[in-house]
Amino acid sequence: MLESIRRVINKFTPKKLLSSLTGAHRLRFLLILLVAFVVFYFLWIYINTYIFKPKAGVDDVKYDMTAAANKVKVGDEFTVSAIVGPDDSTKRVSAVKLDVAFDDAADHVDYLDYSQVPEYFTEEVIKIAEKSATGKTLHLVLVAKKTTAALQESSSSVQLTMKFKAKRSGIVHFKINEDTDQVVGTSSNIVFSPTGTRETTVVICDVNGDCPTITVTPPITAIPITPPADGIALAFSDFRFQGIVTQPASDVNKIKAKITIKKEDNTLVGEQEVEFIASSSGLWNSSPAIFNQLPAGKYKVFVKGNKHLQMKLCAKVNSAGQDCEIGIFTFQPANPYVIKPPSNEVYNVFLAGDLPRYEHQDGVIDSQDLVFLRNNLGSKNDDKVKIADLTLDKIVDTQDHSLPIFVLGLGINQDTDE
Known part of the structure; x- marks a missing residue:
């Protein structure tokens, strides 16, 4: 039985099959094989492109x-x-x-x-x-x-x-x-x-300037941090950094920022560095900053991200929820505070574009920042990303380049310092 099967298989090997065909039949057979191969190839391309396209694509x-x-x-x-x-x-x-x-x-x-x-x-x-x-x-x-x-x-x-x-x-x-x-x-x-x-x-x-009311989130709440007896502990919650809309990867999910407190007459009181970390909602919360020897009184508070313009925080917006009505915070020694932004997208976003091109920022968004971004589009180099990756996606891309251009379009190009 096995010998019979072997003889049948040997009889129909590709070589013997081709030799048994006449010239015209052989050409037709080869043409059919070619058409079948082409059809199979394009079918394979279609399936991989449209049906089984991998997530990485x-x-x-x-x-x-x-x-x-x-x-x-x-x-x-x-x-x-x-x-x-x-x-x-x-x-x-x-x-x-x-x-x-x-x-x-x-x-x-x-x-x-x-x-x-x-x-x-x-x-x-x-x-x-x-x-x-x-x-x-x-x-x-x-x-x-x-x-x-x-x-x-x-x-x-x-x-x-x-x-x-x-x-x-x-x-x-x-x-x-x-x-x-x-x-x-x-x-x-x-x-x-x-x-x-x-x-x-x-x-x-309306034409008289009366505006509908937007609910405003209370700007200051207590936090469980022990402040100094002669000063305050100050943290920040629920802010956004322009261009970052979701929680970044864990290895880049931190932004250092400088916190500055001034008196009402703009006299400098103190500066501290904090670290913001994004939550799963895409909102950023900071570590506490300790300000010693801070007498009871009214103060202005400023925040400057490591690739951002400095912004003066708003304590209360007007009834329209748009213009800052009060930019002064009242602090009492020995108290901890968390500053939250009003529920308004103007006063809860730190604007991007002041790049630390020479390991420091110059307080303005200018042509040098834009040129640096443009010249490094597509770069994943660690040094370039550290300076110019504004969206924290580990690449300098067109999204990063467009953010400071948008800020300049708003008529803003430098730190707010008073």
């Missing part, structure tokens, strides 16, 4: 959504922007589809236009959805018409800027719908997973 693209002015009056025009940029600075975005919802059932604002077309996008499609019981939705689709090679010469970040007009007093929340947004790369192999800040809020005051 998915790139993050970060959002940074902000309003140019967080408080406006009825009749004012204002813009809401979203910066979209891949973590990998070598990748490019070729198409964006966003649904921006705003809870405007009371018809507080009108959408005017899309006021800024990104440099390499040549087509835009915009439509306002019908007003529903909860608000409106702005559908925004942008498609790049340039070639992949041309896109590579452009910035990897795309800034989407929408213009609105305030109609009625109220509070309007703008949010990108994470269930429907899509960001596409320059090829089917580039898959983006969006992360980052997807929402912002605008307060609309």
Whole structure:
């Protein structure tokens, strides 16, 4: 039996099979084999690209959504922007589809236009959805018409800027719908997973300047730290550092900051260094700073991150929740304090861009900071990352470069020191 099987197998070896075919049949057989190989190859490529694409092949693209002015009056025009940029600075975005919802059932604002077309996008499609019981939705689709090679010469970040007009007093929340947004790369192999800040809020005051009230978090609470008898223990909670929207990896989840206390007349009282650590929510809390020989009185408090502009902390915002009404804190010796920001995105974010280029900061965001960032785009070198990685993702990329540019666009370029 085994001998019979062996004879059959030997009879149909590839060599004998080909030799048994005539010239025309042999050519047809080889052609069938070639077609089968090509079909199998492209099927394998398709399965690996679209069905079994590994997690490592998915790139993050970060959002940074902000309003140019967080408080406006009825009749004012204002813009809401979203910066979209891949973590990998070598990748490019070729198409964006966003649904921006705003809870405007009371018809507080009108959408005017899309006021800024990104440099390499040549087509835009915009439509306002019908007003529903909860608000409106702005559908925004942008498609790049340039070639992949041309896109590579452009910035990897795309800034989407929408213009609105305030109609009625109220509070309007703008949010990108994470269930429907899509960001596409320059090829089917580039898959983006969006992360980052997807929402912002605008307060609309009436023509007389009266504004709706936003609940304000109490700025100072006690902490279980033993302060000196003649001074205070001071810590900070629930702040944000610009561009960092989630908890960084454990080995980079720390930011050193200088705490400065001054009297009301700006006389320097003392300086201490603290260390901020991010919680799982993306909010940052500090270690305590001990200030000895601090008499009872009223003081100004300043915080300067190691790659950030110095900011004067706000003790209380006005009824609109926007402008700082009181920038003075009252301290009593032998007491511990935690300063929390008002529930307002203007006064809880430390602005980035003052780089420690020569192991120290100069108190301003200037062309040297921007040039350093631009010249080191894509760098993962430890020394460069230590200086210019503002988002703490272990690479100097376009997100880092865009942050100080945004700050300069707000008209801010130096430390607040009084």
